[in-house]
Amino acid sequence: MKTVTIATLGCKVNQFESESLMASIEEKGYRLVPFGAKADITIINTCTVTHRADFQSRQLIRKAQRANPESLIVVTGCYAQVDPERLGGIEGVSYVIGNVEKDGISEILDRLEANALPKLQVSDIQRKTVFSDRPLSSFHSHTRAFLKIQDGCDAACSYCIVPRARGPSRSMDPAKVLHQLQVLKMKGYREVVLTGIHIGAYGYDLSPATSLEKLLEQAETLDTPERIRLSSLEPLEISDSLIHLLSGSSKICPHLHIPIQSGDDETLRRMNRPYDSSFVAELLTELHRRIQDIALGVDVIVGFPGETEERFEKTFRLIESLPISYLHVFPFSKRRGTPAAQFPDQVKEIEIKKRALLLRDLGQRKRKAFYYRFVNRELPVLIEDRRDEETKRWRGLSRNYIPVFLQDDVREEDIPRWVNQEWPVVVTEVRESGVEGRVAEGLQEREGIHFYRFSETEDDALEIGPQRVALLKELEDRLGYGFKDISLFHKAMTHKSFAHQACPQQAELSAKRSNEVLEFLGDAVLGLAVSHLLLERFPDAQEGILSKKRSHLVQQSSLALFAGQLQLERGLLLGKGELLTGGRQKASILANAYEAVIGAIYMDSGFEKAMEVVRRHLGDYLVAESAPPLALDYKSLLQEFTQKTYGISPKYHVIKESGPDHEKLFCASVMIGGEVRGTGWGRNKKSAEQNAAKNALESSQPAEAFPGGMDQEGCQ
Numbered sequence: 080m081k082t083v084t085i086a087t088l089g090c091k092v093n094q095f096e097s098e099s100l101m102a103s104i105e106e107k108g109y110r111l112v113p114f115g116a117k118a119d120i121t122i123i124n125t126c127t128v129t130h131r132a133d134f135q136s137r138q139l140i141r142k143a144q145r146a147n148p149e150s151l152i153v154v155t156g157c158y159a160q161v162d163p164e165r166l167g168g169i170e171g172v173s174y175v176i177g178n179v180e181k182d183g184i185s186e187i188l189d190r191l192e193a194n195a196l197p198k199l200q201v202s203d204i205q206r207k208t209v210f211s212d213r214p215l216s217s218f219h220s221h222t223r224a225f226l227k228i229q230d231g232c233d234a235a236c237s238y239c240i241v242p243r244a245r246g247p248s249r250s251m252d253p254a255k256v257l258h259q260l261q262v263l264k265m266k267g268y269r270e271v272v273l274t275g276i277h278i279g280a281y282g283y284d285l286s287p288a289t290s291l292e293k294l295l296e297q298a299e300t301l302d303t304p305e306r307i308r309l310s311s312l313e314p315l316e317i318s319d320s321l322i323h324l325l326s327g328s329s330k331i332c333p334h335l336h337i338p339i340q341s342g343d344d345e346t347l348r349r350m351n352r353p354y355d356s357s358f359v360a361e362l363l364t365e366l367h368r369r370i371q372d373i374a375l376g377v378d379v380i381v382g383f384p385g386e387t388e389e390r391f392e393k394t395f396r397l398i399e400s401l402p403i404s405y406l407h408v409f410p411f412s413k414r415r416g417t418p419a420a421q422f423p424d425q426v427k428e429i430e431i432k433k434r435a436l437l438l439r440d441l442g443q444r445k446r447k448a449f450y451y452r453f454v455n456r457e458l459p460v461l462i463e464d465r466r467d468e469e470t471k472r473w474r475g476l477s478r479n480y481i482p483v484f485l486q487d488d489v490r491e492e493d494i495p496r497w498v499n500q501e502w503p504v505v506v507t508e509v510r511e512s513g514v515e516g517r518v519a520e521g522l523q524e525r526e527g528i529h530f531y532r533f534s535e536t537e538d539d540a541l542e543i544g545p546q547r548v549a550l551l552k553e554l555e556d557r558l559g560y561g562f563k564d565i566s567l568f569h570k571a572m573t574h575k576s577f578a579h580q581a582c583p584q585q586a587e588l589s590a591k592r593s594n595e596v597l598e599f600l601g602d603a604v605l606g607l608a609v610s611h612l613l614l615e616r617f618p619d620a621q622e623g624i625l626s627k628k629r630s631h632l633v634q635q636s637s638l639a640l641f642a643g644q645l646q647l648e649r650g651l652l653l654g655k656g657e658l659l660t661g662g663r664q665k666a667s668i669l670a671n672a673y674e675a676v677i678g679a680i681y682m683d684s685g686f687e688k689a690m691e692v693v694r695r696h697l698g699d700y701l702v703a704e705s706a707p708p709l710a711l712d713y714k715s716l717l718q719e720f721t722q723k724t725y726g727i728s729p730k731y732h733v734i735k736e737s738g739p740d741h742e743k744l745f746c747a748s749v750m751i752g753g754e755v756r757g758t759g760w761g762r763n764k765k766s767a768e769q770n771a772a773k774n775a776l777e778s779s780q781p782a783e784a785f786p787g788g789m790d791q792e793g794c795q
Contacts, residue, residue, distance in 0.1 A: 083109045083188075084118040084147075086139055089126025091274040091310055093156060095227040096181060097124045099213045103185035114143075120188065121150045124181075125158035125166075127244055129412035133158055137169060144171030151192060155181045157244035162415075163201040177201030178245065182211050204246035207231075208284070212251045214259060217266060222463045222499055223308075223476075224268040228256050228294075229275030234313075236340075237351045237422075238380065240414035241276060248280045253294050260303040269499060270306035270332075270461055270476075278309065279316030292321045299330055305501070306461065306478060308332040311378070314339060314354050314362055326370045333370050334480040336407075337363070338378035342397030343390040346383050349422070356397055367402035374404040374449065374479040381438060382411040382431030384422035391434050399441060399715065404449040404480075406442030410435045440643060444715050450481060450509045457519055458483065460504040462497060469549055473497070474513075475504070482513030493528040511649045550650055557645045560680055560692050567683050571597050571675035572647070574668060576654030594675035601678030608677075608690040609633055612697065632697060638670035641696050647672050661720035665776060666713075713772035720776065721751055729775070731768045734758070747771045 083104050087097040100122065101111055112118050121143045125136035136158045143152055154166050155176040163175040174191055176184060179202045190196050210230060218224055231248045232241055263271050275281065282289035291309075298307060307330045314337055325331050341347050344355045363375055379394065398406065410431045413420040460475035460483045467474040473485040483504055489497045504516040518530055551568050555561050562568045571594050578593035609629050617625065631637065642648070648663040651672055662668050681689040714729075721729050735746035747767035748758045759770025 080108065080110045081120070081192075082112045082116075082118045083120045083122065084112050084114045084116060085122045085124065086114045086143065087124045088132060088136055088139065089124070089128065089157065090276075091225055091272060092227055092230070092276055093124050093126060095215070095225040095274060098218050098225070099215045100124075100181070100184060102215055102217070103213065104188070107185050107188065109188065115146050118147055118150050120153065120192070121147055122153045122155065122184065125154060125156035127156075127158040127161055127240060127414075129409065129414075131412065133162075137166075140166070140169055140172060153184065153191065155184065157241070160201060160204060160244045161240060163199045167199050173198070175199050175201065177204065179204050179207055182213060204244070207246045208249055210249040210251050212255055214262070222268075222461065223270040223272060224263045224266075224304075225272045225274050226256070226259055226263065227251070227275055228273050229278050229281045232277040233280065234277065235351055237349065238383065238411065238414065238417055238419040240417055243416060245276050247284075248277055249284050250275075250281050252285070253282065253289055253297070256294060257297055257301060257303070260298055260307075261301060264302060264304045267499065268304055269501060270308060271304045272308045272310060274310040277313070278311070279313045291316075292318070292324060295321075295324060295328075295331060299324075299328060303330065305330055306332055308334060308480075309336075311336045311338055313337070314359055317362060317366070322366060322369055325373075332478045332480070333373040334376075334478070335366065335373065336376040336378070340378060340380050341383065341386075341390075342379075342394035343386070346386055346390050346394070349385055350380075350383060350419070356393070360397065360401060363401045363403065372453075372479050374481070375402060376405045376407065376480070377403055378407045378409065379438060380409050380411050381434040382426040384411070384419055384426065385424040386411075386426055386434075395437065395441065398438070398445075403445050405446045406438060408435050408438045408442060436644060440640070441715070443643075447509055447511075448715070448718065450506075450514050453481065453506045453514065454509065455506065457503050457505050458516070459501050460485075460516070461501050462499065464498040469553070470546065475502070477504075484510070484513055484515050486515055486517040487530045489528055489530060496528055511646060554646065554650050558676070558692065559695050560684075560688070562679070562683050564683055567597075567679040568650075568676070570594055571601075571679040572650040572672065573652045574654065574657065574662070574672075576657045576662070577652040580654040594672065597675040597678035597682070598671045599678070600681060601674035601676065604681045604686065604689050605633055605638075605674055605677050605693060607686070608693040609697070611690060612694055632700060635666050635670045637700070638673045639666035642669035642673040645673075645696070647676065661716070661776065664716045664720060666773070713769050713776055717749065717772040717776055727752060729756070729772070731771065733764055733767065749775050751775070 085097050085101060085104075087093055105111060109120075114121075123136065123139055123143060125139075126132040127136070136154075136156075140152065140154060143150065148171070151173045152171050153174045153176060154172055155178070157178065159166055159175045160177045160179075163177065166172060167175045174196070175198065177200065180200050187196065212227075215226075228251045229248065231246045232239075233248045234242065260271060278291060281291040281294065295307070309331070312335055317335070317337070325333070325335075339359045340350055340352055342356045342359065347355060366373055366375060377398070379398065381391065381394075411419075411426065413425075458477040458479075458481065460477050462473055462475040462485070465474075466472060467484060470484060473488070475483045475485065477483055483506070485504065486507065503519040505519050506514045506516045508515045547569065548565060551562075551565055551572070555568070570592065573593050575593040575595055606629070609632050610625070613620070613625050613628055617628075648669060651663055651668070653662045653668070657665075657668070677689055677693060680692055714731075717729050721727055730750045732748050732750070733745055734748050736743060737746075738744045744760055744762060745764050745767040746758060746760050747764065747770070748755050749768070749771040750756065757771045757773070757775030759767050759772070759774050761767030761770055
């Protein structure tokens with residue numbers, strides 16, 4: 080039996096089409112094998128939304144050729160549609176097949192093998208006006224099903240190549256959509272994701288015309304899966320009546336992903352996006368207000384031509400102010416044939432990278448703040464049909480798109496009744512990639528299933544257990560350095576509060592096991608490494624300038640930023656007191672951990688290796704004129720902490736102004752539960768509030784840090 084392997088890049092539409100292709104290939108009598116295994120035919124379904132996607136597609140083609148030099152390599156998908164000649168010129172590529180022809184690949188496999196067809200088979204997709212629907216009722220390795228209901232796009236965003244790759248908008252007949260939903264329900268799927276290139280335009284091309292809203296109203300009344308999830312929706316396509324439908328639905332998941340792309344009006348105009356930032360703010364605020372517990376994800380492009388620092392700041396502040404649950408950040412990528420590729424004022428690559436890092440950091444904090452809202456609350460969670468590879472725990476997804484790692488396990492014979500079922504789960508804690516939770520009390524014997532808790536691991540002690548090692552190995556990948564002695568990394572991540580808690584009567588032993596000595600060493604190594612790198616980069620600079628640059632790079636907020644980008648807080652072992660007071664978000668603890676890690680690398684491999692790692696982390700910041708901007712947003716961190724700890728939000732007040740109008744200083748206080756917890760000065764009200772939040776988070780900061788000191792009211 081001939082074998083076929085398929086690799087897929089890109090969006091959920093591509094994933095659906097690959098699944099459809101797999102089903103039709105199996106019907107033809109071919110056997111599917113995993114990608115990388117020996118196969119007679121290799122099919123690669125490509126993406127072209129960014130330059131990065133193009134690169135990954137070419138990389139995958141070459142990987143396939145190395146793994147299977149005798150295999151027939153067929154390249155299809157969006158990259159194949161827009162640039163078939165380039166793909167056809169890659170060594171080992173047998174055929175390039177466009178998106179129009181993609182659905183028929185299974186019908187011509189025998190002719191492809193016989194070399195009886197032209198190498199390039201790509202027709203004009205702009206002439207394709209009818210939706211290609213191929214029924215699909217099973218998905219390889221998926222608990223959830225995908226259903227493609229629309230293809231193509233009629234919009235003309237100035238940066239986007241997708242209309243060239245996908246053609247005009249076209250929709251599946253609503254009767255067929257509803258029938259497919261019912262079939263998927265009969266096949267046992269409890270959640271279906273409705274997907275398309277532009278699903279908000281669903282039905283506009285049909286005769287008679289219809290809409291996504293009407294389709295959902297019908298799906299609500301029929302015997303369809305109990306969870307229906309929508310993929311991306313454009314801002315202007317979320318009407319008041321659609322919000323009303325979602326708010327009262329028992330089936331449509333409270334989760335929307337909205338490509339806002341920018342928070343600056345001039346940038347939106349140049350992108351040819353038909354709305355402004357105030358519309359985005361009102362829409363997301365209204366969705367948050369009217370749909371209980373909704374998850375709101377957004378797409379943002381950074382570095383669009385003409386995006387100045389001020390325009391980026393508007394985007395950052397808009398996203399910061401809105402009830403957004405997570406971000407997908409896309410560095411601007413010039414796509415051939417799009418208007419934006421020819422725009423003047425292209426932003427430098429180094430600046431695009433910086434802005435992307437800042438937004439991703441904000442997005443991570445937004446995501447965690449959203450997760451913290453559900454601690455000690457019950458969520459309906461659909462259990463997936465396989466364990467998480469890293470933790471070996473069962474994994475599930477809430478209706479509002481929160482990944483949940485179960486603290487419960489079941490006997491082998493109970494697994495069929497456990498997976499692919501929706502269970503009420505109480506969230507117990509937040510982790511980097513989701514939350515942990517346990518099945519609600521009183522349900523442990525439902526349907527005769529006996530639950531038991533995963534045993535406590537060695538991660539809670541000073542010894543290094545297998546789960547601890549797995550986590551440290553994952554952090555090593557982010558760090559860009561593999562320890563020869565993993566215990567050094569473990570020690571660098573052990574705060575003194577945890578060591579003392581584990582050895583309460585053994586001060587000398589707890590000191591040896593904490594990261595304090597490594598932090599002391601790392602401080603010296605880091606200072607020397609940064610000095611060396613600055614001299615290397617600026618050989619003719621004066622001592623005063625070099626000292627200032629070094630001071631900027633090794634200050635606490637900068638080191639805390641580097642620690643956050645590496646996600647070191649995931650590996651930090653903290654005592655209960657520090658955990659309860661938001662220790663994982665404290666700049667001082669994060670900065671100290673980063674220094675300890677550099678000290679550990681020095682102990683493990685010497686100065687040259689430590690400097691190499693520092694060079695990689697500091698990267699673009701070595702040439703910056705000041706410290707990394709927006710390194711930590713203390714107001715967001717304080718908001719996250721107070722919500723988690725007290726279930727309330729902090730309140731800010733400007734309590735004092737001083738100085739002449741042209742050099743005015745403001746003093747702000749922050750109150751939590753009616754009590755002043757911090758104060759701060761700044762040259763404007765926003766910076767004063769940031770400093771007040773910082774003071775509240777880091778109670779160890781001395782009063783002398785504030786101009787004129789502090790009195791009982793916070794400012795003199």
